[in-house]
Amino acid sequence: MIARTASGPIERRRPRPGARLLTRRASAYAALIAGGVAMMIPFLWMLSTSLKTRSEVFSSGPVSFPTGLHWENYTKMWFALPDVTFGTFFQNSIVIASLATIGQLITCSMAAYAFAVLQFRFKRVLFALILATLIIPFQVVLVPNFVLYRYLPWPLSESGNWIGTNLPLWVWAFFGGAFGTFLLRQFFLTIPLELADAARVDGASPWQIYRRIYLPLARPALATLAIFQFMWSWNDLLDPLIYLRDLPTYTTTVGLAFFQGQFVGKWPEMMAGALVSLLPMIVLFVIAQKYFVRGIALSGLKG
């Protein structure tokens, strides 16, 4: 704009770089948007199927839109099972994911504080050991953990032990975790030690320094860990599949897998179920995208 008003002739003499830049930019946009739409196809397909009738699903072409918005698929899906609604699964998932998240926030931040700030023997060895568990496939401990929970008594359950309850799905979280400890330690290391030293001179105990200085300053990192743990618990299939026995205790993922077995070929209802089960995570992602991105980048890139 400025160039045009200031000096017409010069602009006319070399219009090409600008034009080329513009076409390059336009084609970059076009390619990126096309790719983005391609990535979204499964979501769009899920949404459009969830609003069709069953006969529409099988008769119409690939890019057809539903004739009307058949929201009743959602109510049919929600109340499809005789004794429980999909809401029960939701509730179970929220309870388990929240408890697991709280446990990880408390115990991982405590361990991370010790590793980042305190001096003690075997620090390097212990930290190496914790990092090593990050690489171990957790399926290796599947059987021993099942055995452990099988012999832990629980008076309220039918079996008398932890099998069939949601305890195996969140109690572990109150006993530390490699990812959270690593993530928070990396963040704690960026907090100047002078802060802790000054507080110590003033007579603060390590616990007070942890509570009053480190936790408040680490809020972004804690948010990142919280979001990831909540997502992992919410999306987990294998553990709930092993430990949950009765329909009313199912999480959304197991509920969905069960649903699939029960409603073969009822694609509109199944897609409605899949969409509803994904919705909380999608909303969380749109609100807190920067925490997701930071968490992945941080844990990967701040060795």
Place this chain on the structure above:
Amino acid sequence: MGRAGRIEPSGPSPGRRGPVAGESRWAWLFLAPTIIGLAVLSAGPILAAFGISLTKWDMLTPPKVVGLDNYVQLLGDDRFLTALRNTAFYTLVSVPVGLVLALGLATALNQQIQGIAWIRTAYFLPLVTSATAVALVWLWIYSPTGLLNQVLGIFGIPPQRWVADPRLAMPSIIAMSIWQGLPANVIIFLAGLQAIPGEYYDAASVDGANRRSRFRHVTLPLLTPSIFFTGVLALIGAFQVFDQVYVMANPGKPSAATITLVYFIYENGFRNFKMGYASAASWILFLIVAVFTILYFRTQDRWVHYQ
């Protein structure tokens, strides 16, 4: 970003002062939950799993020690060998293809243009989805009357049976997993790309390097730490594939075409209650992952450039 992705036992230890009286006691208090967890829920159970793998045990009658029988039996079990082969195929295809695609996508998304945040959101969305729901959607995409066959039909390609076809089942699952795994890799690569100082490109341009040779000689070497790190994650993750197989095998009965190691462990441990047999299989999984991870780390010096 120099030491990006290098997994080290311990970073710079804050050695600015001598030990404070009582500090290590505090440290052990802070670490108590973690140490209990390590002993009871992860490190201890790995050893316990090995112990159990030497027995025959259905959890109803007392375990019977059988030595290495389970391992010998596994090596002659067709279903196990198939699971091993399928998992190897899954890993060898999904890891490299996933990384190359992510690298290309990250380079494309690394532009400062208007609205890039929204465009990125579209690419990142699969990140937060459960493999269960995603597999359900893709099962529908792959179904005989599903989207894929309809689209191929436009080009006159006859409908395929995808996950129901033994030849196409695993590639179909791999395609879906790559789609779902793309965002995490792209995010790590993007962070790596954005940490490369602009001066490097300026210097290369002054030396007359074009776009391609800048990518080849500046971007790629400086990105090797990120590539190395995503490689580790992808490798470990690929060996653990379960959810997709469970859902797509409708419901929870994979044929020989798609059974994986973790499914084999699940099936034997929690369907057939052969705890010793399942533990032996899980120890083999553990050894494979350990060996591959160590070998992979060994290659580090040859191609990873830390700034």
